[in-house]
Amino acid sequence: MSMSSRTRPGYCRQDVNKTTWEVPEQYRELKQVGTGAYGTVCSAVDFRTGTKVAIKKLHRPFQSELFAKRAYRELRLLKHMKHENVIGLVYVFTADLSLDRFHDFYLVMPFMGTDLGKLMKLQNLSEDKVQFLVYQMLKGLKDLKPGNLAVNQECELKILDFGLARQADSEMTGYVVTRWYRAPEVILSWMHYTQTVDIWSVGCIMAEMLSGKPLFKGNDHLDQLTEIMKITGTPTQDFITKLQSQDAKNYVKSLPKVQKKDLQELFSKVKPQAVTVIECMLLLDPESRVMAAEALALPYFSEFREPEEETEAHPYDHSVDNSDLSLEQWKRHTFTEILSFQPQVVESRETAL
Incomplete structure (x- = not known):
C-alpha cells in the first residue's frame, strides 16, 4: 500500500x-x-x-x-x-x-452557532442586545456585513473572514448583497478609504437591528446612493470639493437637492442615545464620521466599557502577502506556517489561582 x-x-x-x-x-x-x-x-x-x-x-x-x-x-x-x-x-x-x-x-x-443576518431574521433584537452587539463590533472593527458577524447563545459576537471580505463579495452566501452596508465612498470610489468605511457599515447594521429592516435597500449602485441621500441629504459644496474625480463631482452636483432627515424622528421609538450613535456613523463625509475609539466613548456604551480591554491590534506584516511568488513557493510558505502554529493554552480560572 x-x-x-x-x-x-x-x-x-x-x-x-x-x-x-x-x-x-x-x-x-x-x-x-x-x-x-x-x-x-x-x-x-x-x-x-x-x-x-x-x-x-x-x-x-x-x-x-x-x-x-x-x-x-x-x-x-x-x-x-x-x-x-x-x-x-x-x-x-x-x-x-x-x-x-x-x-x-x-x-x-x-x-459560534449563527450569524447576525440569520439572527435578525429570526427575532427582533432587544435594545440592550443591540447595544452589546454594536459595542463588540466597534471593539473588533473590521470589514463588516451581517453575514460576517458570528453570534453565539450568550450574544457574544465575533467578526469572521477578517481582511478577506473586500475580495470575497461574490461569495456572499446566506445574506443579501453587501451593497446595502457599503459606505458611499466605496460605492462610487470617490476618495481614499479610511477606517470609517467600516463605521458606516456598523451604522447600517445597527439601524437594521433597531428597526427590523435594512436602512438603505438600493437595487444598484446609483439607486443605493439615492437611498442614502434621502436620509443624509445631498452633499454640501465643501464635500463635493473633496471628491477626487471630476465625474463624481458632476454626478453629485446633478442630483436634486434633498434635506437631511431627522433620525430622532425616523427612530422615534428608540433611545435618543442610540440614535446619536447612528447619526455620528452615517455621515456622508468620511472625515466627519466618528472613529471606533470615539464611538466607544459615547454615553450609549458606558455600561459595558472596560477601556483597558479595548486592545489595538498589533500591526500585521503584509510583505509576503503582497509578493508575486510561484505556486510552489506559496505552498512551502503555507506548509511552514502550519508547522509553526502554536495553539494558545487557555488555563481554566480555577487552576490559575
Whole structure:
C-alpha cells in the first residue's frame, strides 16, 4: 500500500457530503454547516476538551497561484488575530506528511452557532442586545456585513473572514448583497478609504437591528446612493470639493437637492442615545464620521466599557502577502506556517489561582 493512500497516524477519514475529510481523531461528529466558493465548513466536537469547533476545509487551495496566495493569506490573518471579538485560529492541521504530498489543510475556529443576518431574521433584537452587539463590533472593527458577524447563545459576537471580505463579495452566501452596508465612498470610489468605511457599515447594521429592516435597500449602485441621500441629504459644496474625480463631482452636483432627515424622528421609538450613535456613523463625509475609539466613548456604551480591554491590534506584516511568488513557493510558505502554529493554552480560572 503506497503512503499516499494511507491515513496519517492519529488521523481518521470521514466522508462529509461526498468529500473526504482527514482529521485528527479528537475531532468527531462532523456535520456540514456551510459552503462557499473557497471552502466548506463543518461543525465538530473536540473530544479532548468537549468543546464544539468549526473546521474549514479549503477547496483545492493549490489549484492556482491566486488560490494558493489567498489560502496563505487567510491562514496568516487568522494566526495573527488575537482579539476576543474577531474569529481567530484554534488549530490548523494537514494530514499530508511532507511538502511534496501537501494538497489540503484545515482551519479550526471557535464554533459560534449563527450569524447576525440569520439572527435578525429570526427575532427582533432587544435594545440592550443591540447595544452589546454594536459595542463588540466597534471593539473588533473590521470589514463588516451581517453575514460576517458570528453570534453565539450568550450574544457574544465575533467578526469572521477578517481582511478577506473586500475580495470575497461574490461569495456572499446566506445574506443579501453587501451593497446595502457599503459606505458611499466605496460605492462610487470617490476618495481614499479610511477606517470609517467600516463605521458606516456598523451604522447600517445597527439601524437594521433597531428597526427590523435594512436602512438603505438600493437595487444598484446609483439607486443605493439615492437611498442614502434621502436620509443624509445631498452633499454640501465643501464635500463635493473633496471628491477626487471630476465625474463624481458632476454626478453629485446633478442630483436634486434633498434635506437631511431627522433620525430622532425616523427612530422615534428608540433611545435618543442610540440614535446619536447612528447619526455620528452615517455621515456622508468620511472625515466627519466618528472613529471606533470615539464611538466607544459615547454615553450609549458606558455600561459595558472596560477601556483597558479595548486592545489595538498589533500591526500585521503584509510583505509576503503582497509578493508575486510561484505556486510552489506559496505552498512551502503555507506548509511552514502550519508547522509553526502554536495553539494558545487557555488555563481554566480555577487552576490559575
